[in-house]
Amino acid sequence: MQLQPVILCGGAGTRLWPLSREQHPKQLLALGSKQTMLHATLARIDQSLSSAGRKVLPPIVVANEQYRFITAEQLRQAEVAPAALILEPVGRNTAPALTLAALAALDAGSDPILVVMPADHLIQNPASFRAALLESLQHAEGGRVATLGVVPSTPETGYGYIRRGERLEGGGEAREIAAFVEKPDAATAQQYVADGGFYWNAGIFVLRASVWQEHIGKARPAILEACRAALAGGTHDRDFLRVDKKSFSGCPSESIDYAVMENLPAGSGVVLPLEAGWSDIGSWDSYWQVERKDADGNVLQGDVIAVDTTNSLAVSHSRLVACIGLKDAIIVETPDAVLAADKRHIQKVKEIVERLKAEQRSEAAAHRKVYRPWGYYDRIDAGSRFQVKRIVVNPGAALSMQMHHHRAEHWVVVRGTARVTRGEKTYLVSENESTFIPLGTRHRLENPGKVPLEMIEVQSGAYLDEDDIVRFDDSYGRT
Numbered sequence: 001m002q003l004q005p006v007i008l009c010g011g012a013g014t015r016l017w018p019l020s021r022e023q024h025p026k027q028l029l030a031l032g033s034k035q036t037m038l039h040a041t042l043a044r045i046d047q048s049l050s051s052a053g054r055k056v057l058p059p060i061v062v063a064n065e066q067y068r069f070i071t072a073e074q075l076r077q078a079e080v081a082p083a084a085l086i087l088e089p090v091g092r093n094t095a096p097a098l099t100l101a102a103l104a105a106l107d108a109g110s111d112p113i114l115v116v117m118p119a120d121h122l123i124q125n126p127a128s129f130r131a132a133l134l135e136s137l138q139h140a141e142g143g144r145v146a147t148l149g150v151v152p153s154t155p156e157t158g159y160g161y162i163r164r165g166e167r168l169e170g171g172g173e174a175r176e177i178a179a180f181v182e183k184p185d186a187a188t189a190q191q192y193v194a195d196g197g198f199y200w201n202a203g204i205f206v207l208r209a210s211v212w213q214e215h216i217g218k219a220r221p222a223i224l225e226a227c228r229a230a231l232a233g234g235t236h237d238r239d240f241l242r243v244d245k246k247s248f249s250g251c252p253s254e255s256i257d258y259a260v261m262e263n264l265p266a267g268s269g270v271v272l273p274l275e276a277g278w279s280d281i282g283s284w285d286s287y288w289q290v291e292r293k294d295a296d297g298n299v300l301q302g303d304v305i306a307v308d309t310t311n312s313l314a315v316s317h318s319r320l321v322a323c324i325g326l327k328d329a330i331i332v333e334t335p336d337a338v339l340a341a342d343k344r345h346i347q348k349v350k351e352i353v354e355r356l357k358a359e360q361r362s363e364a365a366a367h368r369k370v371y372r373p374w375g376y377y378d379r380i381d382a383g384s385r386f387q388v389k390r391i392v393v394n395p396g397a398a399l400s401m402q403m404h405h406h407r408a409e410h411w412v413v414v415r416g417t418a419r420v421t422r423g424e425k426t427y428l429v430s431e432n433e434s435t436f437i438p439l440g441t442r443h444r445l446e447n448p449g450k451v452p453l454e455m456i457e458v459q460s461g462a463y464l465d466e467d468d469i470v471r472f473d474d475s476y477g478r479t
Contacts, residue, residue, distance in 0.1 A: 003052060003054050004057045007117065008117070016281070017339065028071065039074060042078050045059070047126065048129060048130040089243065102114060129278075136206040146205070149273060150274050161184065161201060215264065226252070306322075307322075315331070386460050392453065413430060414432070417430050
């Protein structure tokens with residue numbers, strides 16, 4: 001039996017604003033580590049399944065279309081060539097995402113065991129995780145749906161719960177699934193923890209692709225049919241599998257739990273306890289809880305100085321952050337935004353994001369540094385009729401052939417060599433050299449070298465937003 005990792009990489013994670021944004025969500029962040037959460041998930045599942053004695057297929061990754069390029073770049077950096085990088089044109093929750101992955105696996109000609117997990121969870125004890133995962137494979141091979149339930153340490157109201165049933169014959173830790181329970185209030189959550197028979201629902205599932213197809217077809221046939229149509233009408237574009245937008249947009253939006261797990265026939269599902277230091281890092285407070293603290297109970301990351309400060313989190317990404325006399329505080333600094341909050345009110349960060357969206361402010365959606373398929377740019381400064389960017393182009397990459405109606409551009413190369421097309425001319429610009437792109441002129445920037453090309457771009461004109469781009473030719477299929 002082959003094993004097929006499935007990584008669900010679609011959530012926005014706005015509760016970790018200002019680090020997490022709509023176009024750069026939690027799973028693409030490196031939180032207290034050099035590895036991003038996606039990279040850590042890929043490494044964890046590979047290490048866990050490599051000892052299973054079965055062939056492990058390349059992972060299927062399901063991601064949102066709007067951050068497709070940075071997801072592909074992180075897969076490249078992790079040296080992972082996925083079996084498929086499936087792009088969702090719109091979010092439709094986890095049941096349709098898993099259905100797309102299962103159908104893609106079956107279309108490849110086999111019926112593997114799918115090992116399904118979100119890309120944005122923390123596991124602090126990989127050995128315990130591996131043991132639970134390997135035991136779950138035995139039940140999935142027999143046709144059951146297996147899930148890992150986290151043994152609760154506190155009465156959390158932000159998680160769904162799984163009520164365990166009778167222990168299965170043959171030993172092991174697996175229990176029948178008695179029920180999936182929605183997020184409780186505080187008193188009910190306290191009862192669940194005291195009872196000892198409830199687990200947190202971690203959203204980790206192990207089952208054969210054909211078993212999922214059967215269950216989703218019976219419980220939610222509309223989801224199955226919409227996903228089949230979306231894949232049938234999809235296209236392959238470089239690293240991506242783009243499903244048909246019209247078909248997928250009409251798909252019902254439901255979680256795996258609501259669509260299938262709550263409707264499983266008796267005896268079809270099992271839950272295995274997981275005690276592996278699991279966290280979904282769903283808020284800055286939960287991030288503080290799992291990180292290593294100093295003698296004063298503080299988590300200080302980046303350029304931070306703290307005086308008379310206790311039980312606080314302070315994260316700096318671009319400048320010095322000084323904390324004096326704080327207790328139970330959250331301070332998160334990025335180049336374009338600073339969050340300062342009392343831990344007791346940190347869940348209200350969603351209200352900040354909602355206000356930013358209502359005011360159509362860019363800080364809700366993107367960072368100052370914006371990733372593109374060719375590299376990235378960083379908006380250094382802006383004012384009336386000018387904008388300054390630092391642009392980095394990967395070796396061998398090229399921007400589109402384009403033109404602007406409202407701005408001219410001055411380019412100064414500070415590292416590497418640029419190949420510039422301006423009108424009918426193509427020429428090289430080396431370090432410490434510059435060139436000028438007049439308004440209304442077709443142009444293209446390329447990096448023909450083997451090191452990243454770094455340059456400073458000064459834009460000047462009456463309108464400087466990103467939608468003033470007319471593309472004539474693009475290697476990445478953008479319009």
